[in-house]
Amino acid sequence: xxxxxxxxxxxxxxxxxxxxxxxxxxxxxxxxxxxxxxxxxxxxxxxxxxxxxxxxxxxxxxxxxxxxxxxxxxxxxxxxxxxxxxxxxxxxxxxxxxxxxxxxxxxxxxxxxxxxxxxxxxxxxxxxxxxxxxxxxxxxxxxxxxxxxxxxxxxxxxxxxxxxxxxxxxxxxxxxxxxxxxxxxxxxxxxxxxxxxxxxxxxxxx
Numbered sequence: 001x002x003x004x005x006x007x008x009x010x011x012x013x014x015x016x017x018x019x020x021x022x023x024x025x026x027x028x029x030x031x032x033x034x035x036x037x038x039x040x041x042x043x044x045x046x047x048x049x050x051x052x053x054x055x056x057x058x059x060x061x062x063x064x065x066x067x068x069x070x071x072x073x074x075x076x077x078x079x080x081x082x083x084x085x086x087x088x089x090x091x092x093x094x095x096x097x098x099x100x101x102x103x104x105x106x107x108x109x110x111x112x113x114x115x116x117x118x119x120x121x122x123x124x125x126x127x128x129x130x131x132x133x134x135x136x137x138x139x140x141x142x143x144x145x146x147x148x149x150x151x152x153x154x155x156x157x158x159x160x161x162x163x164x165x166x167x168x169x170x171x172x173x174x175x176x177x178x179x180x181x182x183x184x185x186x187x188x189x190x191x192x193x194x195x196x197x198x199x200x201x202x203x204x205x206x
């Protein structure tokens with residue numbers, strides 16, 4: 001694009017501007033294994049045009065990336081996804097979706113800086129890819145909730161069975177969701193905020 005002779009440079013769209021009423025911003029990270037729906041969730045719930053860093057998958061990833069259960073997936077996040085949602089006129093959430101492939105996990109260190117909490121998105125067809133993800137959050141001491149993305153062909157399990165399989169403490173919320181639907185993704189974020197609030201109250205009481 002040629003800007004010669006122009007006194008203006010295109011900036012953010014009007015609808016992307018931060019609401020002038022915003023008083024607090026919270027960083028939330030959405031994590032999970034490859035192909036669990038992180039990019040979809042950020043895109044469905046974001047009130048601004050989301051930033052994505054998806055690249056076409058190539059033969060270079062064959063034998064390196066485990067895409068079992070996501071055989072039809074043709075693109076993958078290589079850095080991060082970014083979106084924003086206003087929960088109230090005063091409270092804004094900044095959403096950062098992490099890359100799911102293990103070879104890109106070194107990028108997580110920067111993405112977790114300053115994060116108040118996380119959403120762990122899981123696919124019941126591939127529960128095993130969530131173990132290391134949850135382990136990393138526990139090592140970092142990052143509070144999180146677990147969201148079960150409802151893929152059409154994914155098996156459904158009782159919440160108690162999922163809690164046992166993932167070895168989660170009783171207080172960690174588990175919620176079913178459809179990452180394609182804005183209302184469902186927003187419910188997940190609200191569950192996380194309520195959980196963070198309960199943790200803060202418990203800490204203040206001690």
